[in-house]
Amino acid sequence: MAKNQEGMTLIVKTITRLTVGLILLFGIYIVTHGHISPGGGFAGGAIIALSFIHIMLAFGKEVTFKKMNQSVMSFFESVGAIMFITFAILGIGSGYFFLNFMLKGKPFKLFSSGLIPLYNLAICLKVGAGLFIIFVILVLLKIPKKGGEK
Amino acid sequence: MLELQLLLIFMIIGAIIAVKEKDLLSSVIAVGTVGLGLSLVFLILKAPDLAIVQLVVEILVIIILIRATIRRDLPFSTSGRWFFNTLVTFVFIGVFLVFIYLYIKDLPQFGQPIMKIAQRFIAEGLRETGATNLVSSVILDYRAYDTLGEATILFTAVMGVLAVMRKVGRKK
Amino acid sequence: MSVYFLCLVLFSVGLYCILRKRNLIKIIIGIVIMEYAVHLFFILVGYRMNGRVPIHSPDQTVLDMVDPLPQALVLTAIVIGLAVTAMIAAIAMRVYEKYGTFDITKIRKLKG
Numbered sequence: 173m174a175k176n177q178e179g180m181t182l183i184v185k186t187i188t189r190l191t192v193g194l195i196l197l198f199g200i201y202i203v204t205h206g207h208i209s210p211g212g213g214f215a216g217g218a219i220i221a222l223s224f225i226h227i228m229l230a231f232g233k234e235v236t237f238k239k240m241n242q243s244v245m246s247f248f249e250s251v252g253a254i255m256f257i258t259f260a261i262l263g264i265g266s267g268y269f270f271l272n273f274m275l276k277g278k279p280f281k282l283f284s285s286g287l288i289p290l291y292n293l294a295i296c297l298k299v300g301a302g303l304f305i306i307f308v309i310l311v312l313l314k315i316p317k318k319g320g321e322k
Numbered sequence: 323m324l325e326l327q328l329l330l331i332f333m334i335i336g337a338i339i340a341v342k343e344k345d346l347l348s349s350v351i352a353v354g355t356v357g358l359g360l361s362l363v364f365l366i367l368k369a370p371d372l373a374i375v376q377l378v379v380e381i382l383v384i385i386i387l388i389r390a391t392i393r394r395d396l397p398f399s400t401s402g403r404w405f406f407n408t409l410v411t412f413v414f415i416g417v418f419l420v421f422i423y424l425y426i427k428d429l430p431q432f433g434q435p436i437m438k439i440a441q442r443f444i445a446e447g448l449r450e451t452g453a454t455n456l457v458s459s460v461i462l463d464y465r466a467y468d469t470l471g472e473a474t475i476l477f478t479a480v481m482g483v484l485a486v487m488r489k490v491g492r493k494k
Numbered sequence: 495m496s497v498y499f500l501c502l503v504l505f506s507v508g509l510y511c512i513l514r515k516r517n518l519i520k521i522i523i524g525i526v527i528m529e530y531a532v533h534l535f536f537i538l539v540g541y542r543m544n545g546r547v548p549i550h551s552p553d554q555t556v557l558d559m560v561d562p563l564p565q566a567l568v569l570t571a572i573v574i575g576l577a578v579t580a581m582i583a584a585i586a587m588r589v590y591e592k593y594g595t596f597d598i599t600k601i602r603k604l605k606g
Contacts, residue, residue: 202374207453210370210549212461214573218378225385249480253473260466270466276452280552285452291462295469299573302476303382306580309480309487310389310587323497330500337507337527346519353523360530367537368547368560372568376533379576383526390583391519411513415506426498433543440540440561447562448550456548456559460566472570479577486584 178232188230195223199300206292207285213295220296221303233312242308245301252297259287259294326366333359350387354380371457497538505531518586518596522579529575533568540564 179185203216228236263271277284333356340352357380364373430436443460453459461469508531511524540561548562586596593601 207455207458209455210547211374212371212455212458212569214569215371215374215378218375218382218573222378222381225382229385249477253477256470256473260470270463272451272463279448279452279550280454285454285459288451288453288458288462291466291469292458295473298473299476302480303576305480306483306577307382307385309483310386310580310584326497327500330497330504333530334500334504334507337504340523340527341507341511341515341520346517349520349523353526356527356530360534363534364537367541368545369537369565369568370547372533372537372565372572375569375572379572382576383579386580386583387519387522390522390587407514411510414513415509418509419502419506422502426495426502429498429539432495432497432538433541435540435542435561437540437542437561440563443562444548444557444559454550456550456562457565457569460562461569465566468567468570472574475574476577479574479581482581483584486581486588 178234180230184230188226192223192226195226196220199223199296203292203296204289205282207288208280208282213292214299216292217296217299218303220300221307224304225307228307228311240304242305245305245308248297249301249305252294252299252301255294256291256298259290326363329359329363329366333363346391347388350384350391353387354384357383371455498535501531501535501538504534516597516599518589518598521598522582522586525582526575526579533571533575536564536568536571 199216199219199222201216202211202219203213206212206216224236224240227239260270263269263273266273272286272288274286276286279285283289336352336355336359340349340356343349343352357376361373361376361380364370364376443456443464447456447459448454451459451463453463505528508524508527508529511527512521515521515524540563542558542560545558545560548559548565589601590596595601
């Protein structure tokens with residue numbers, strides 16, 4: 173504990189360690205149940221990004237980058253965009269752009285409504301990775317430059 | 323609808339404090355009260371999706387604004403033509419409000435929307451898309467082009483922030 | 495109708511902040527307040543008195559829901575607003591680093 177001086181105090185670190193998993197789990201729940209209950213890709217993606225921002229505010233940047241590298245984030249954002257476009261283009265094969273071609277299933281069940289859960293997943297990846305990249309750029313790329321100017 | 327008007331008055335007071343406060347950190351926190359009040363208003367107006375998104379986004383806005391504000395001085399100068407500037411501002415806002423009032427008179431009464439398009443979404447949405455959440459079915463099936471455009475704008479904003487804040491600057 | 499008026503007052507507060515204040519952070523705050531007012535106006539237009547949340551429930555026959563279309567539009571607009579706010583904040587931080595102030599009149603003088 174003595175070597176890890178970066179970040180906030182011990183109380184904040186302990187509380188963060190206890191709660192950040194629950195926040196991440198809540199985000200995943202919001203995304204996967206987006207078509208049968210309030211929520212969806214936007215809300216879930218923002219909550220997942222907020223959980224990683226929570227880790228970064230409490231523990232500092234080294235611990236966060238051990239869990240979530242910058243190349244991993246850009247990979248996730250690209251995967252989200254490519255998934256979204258791919259599902260949209262696959263609709264052309266049976267009709268038109270953005271056609272929901274999969275079976276609808278039974279309503280009020282988790283596996284229903286065709287492509288909409290997959291779209292939710294793609295948007296979650298895109299929004300979460302995008303917001304986290306914005307935050308990382310705003311917070312981290314500033315500090316070495318400021319130190320260099322002094 | 324008394325609680326709605328009370329919450330709106332609370333948001334207006336928060337906004338006035340945010341505008342008038344001289345300390346920048348207090349001002350940013352007053353904006354936080356406006357956003358959280360807006361989240362409650364969305365909950366009262368039967369929009370739980372928006373309430374969740376607004377709550378999370380408001381926290382992110384506060385974090386970003388505090389990051390931009392912290393350890394900066396505040397150049398608060400009231401020199402210059404104070405009276406003239408304020409007068410011109412109020413005249414502009416007055417003219418703007420008059421035109422907006424002329425427009426708002428033609429809107430339907432509060433509580434009775436027209437809902438020509440939304441009738442079809444509500445009646446046929448469950449059968450056509452299979453999604454129980456109608457907002458989700460609208461943004462991902464009927465109007466998915468909006469979501470595609472949103473993804474493009476988000477990507478452009480990330481690229482813009484990266485281009486503005488990048489470490490390698492030009493050397494003179 | 496008074497609810498529309500209160501929403502417009504909120505918009506006007508943001509407009510006053512943008513037009514009158516000189517600090518860049520205050521201008522960003524004005525933009526954020528105006529954005530909230532516009533989102534609120536969209537949702538107010540789509541509200542139906544004593545309506546229900548636009549989510550189906552299993553045993554339900556009466557379809558007196560509020561309008562789901564403005565909610566879907568505002569849902570995307572909120573996330574775009576966050577991205578735009580981050581972009582303006584980044585530009586403001588860069589301006590502060592170059593000129594050493596947030597005051598827009600001094601920025602204009604130094605540019606010369």
